[in-house]
Amino acid sequence: MSVAVEVSEVTKVFGNIRALDGLCLEVKPKEIFGLIGPNGAGKTTALRIISTLLLPTYGMVRVFGLDTVKNADAVRSIISYLPEEAGAYRYLSGWEYLEFMAKFYAKNNDELREMIREAAIISGLGERLKDKTSAYSKGMKRRLLVARALMSKPKLAILDEPTSGLDVIHSYHIREIIKKYVREHGVTVLLSSHNMLEVEHICDRVVLINKGRVVAEGTPQELKEKFEGENLEEVFAKVVKLA
Numbered sequence: 001m002s003v004a005v006e007v008s009e010v011t012k013v014f015g016n017i018r019a020l021d022g023l024c025l026e027v028k029p030k031e032i033f034g035l036i037g038p039n040g041a042g043k044t045t046a047l048r049i050i051s052t053l054l055l056p057t058y059g060m061v062r063v064f065g066l067d068t069v070k071n072a073d074a075v076r077s078i079i080s081y082l083p084e085e086a087g088a089y090r091y092l093s094g095w096e097y098l099e100f101m102a103k104f105y106a107k108n109n110d111e112l113r114e115m116i117r118e119a120a121i122i123s124g125l126g127e128r129l130k131d132k133t134s135a136y137s138k139g140m141k142r143r144l145l146v147a148r149a150l151m152s153k154p155k156l157a158i159l160d161e162p163t164s165g166l167d168v169i170h171s172y173h174i175r176e177i178i179k180k181y182v183r184e185h186g187v188t189v190l191l192s193s194h195n196m197l198e199v200e201h202i203c204d205r206v207v208l209i210n211k212g213r214v215v216a217e218g219t220p221q222e223l224k225e226k227f228e229g230e231n232l233e234e235v236f237a238k239v240v241k242l243a
């Protein structure tokens with residue numbers, strides 16, 4: 001299969017707000033693909049539609065060839081989704097949370113142990129996994145949740161703002177584990193970010209979106225050359241002015 005995610009002319013209307021307006025994009029297997037744009041551009045809406053949590057008003061989405069409306073269950077079985085505002089169960093320790101979540105995926109005890117062991121490594125939280133998640137900083141919680149989203153080795157991991165609001169150390173850790181994980185396990189990653197400077201370091205390809213439409217797409221390098229920008233923030237500013 002040569003396409004991991006195909007978003008075709010997707011429009012989403014909430015009352016009189018057009019959150020997505022004919023969005024088109026294609027993600028290839030095993031790439032880290034970034035949906036980049038300012039707040040309100042439609043990133044979360046797009047990721048929720050791709051995750052089968054929201055129905056498009058018009059248009060079609062396929063995930064590894066499966067229609068997200070007609071084959072929603074099949075799509076759910078091959079993806080994982082990290083919401084923008086996700087919490088971990090605060091009365092559980094990090095270990096207990098990972099174990100609780102792994103039980104949904106593991107087929108037997110060996111697989112369960114292996115999944116938790118791997119998630120613990122991904123999280124990089126070490127001894128702190130013994131503590132209740134209510135005692136974690138925002139960065140630690142996000143690391144735990146990213147580990148949860150990757151531990152089942154989904155064909156597609158959809159990560160909404162995985163590093164939003166985190167300091168340099170936590171953001172760096174999360175970027176590195178995403179990159180490493182994709183290389184080792186062939187997981188396709190679709191992530192969103194409003195931080196245009198950060199995504200250059202992680203994404204193979206990006207689309208810049210504004211007001212629910214794609215305004216530019218390519219590798220970060222291609223976009224910087226084409227629009228003569230020092231970085232993607234400059235590219236975005238130029239593209240939006242031109243559009």
Ligand SMILES: Nc1ncnc2c1ncn2[C@@H]1O[C@H](COP(=O)(O)OP(=O)(O)O)[C@@H](O)[C@H]1O
Pocket residue numbers: 014017018019037038039040041042043044045046
């Ligand atoms: N459930 C909803 N009801 C009404 N408006 C919504 C809803 N979800 C999103 N929107 C609106 O759709 C637009 C895109 O939002 P969103 O997808 O969250 O953008 P982003 O993730 O890029 O910040 C915004 O104007 C937002 O207010």
Ligand SMILES: [Mg+2]
Pocket residue numbers: 043044045084161
């Ligand atoms: Mg969002």
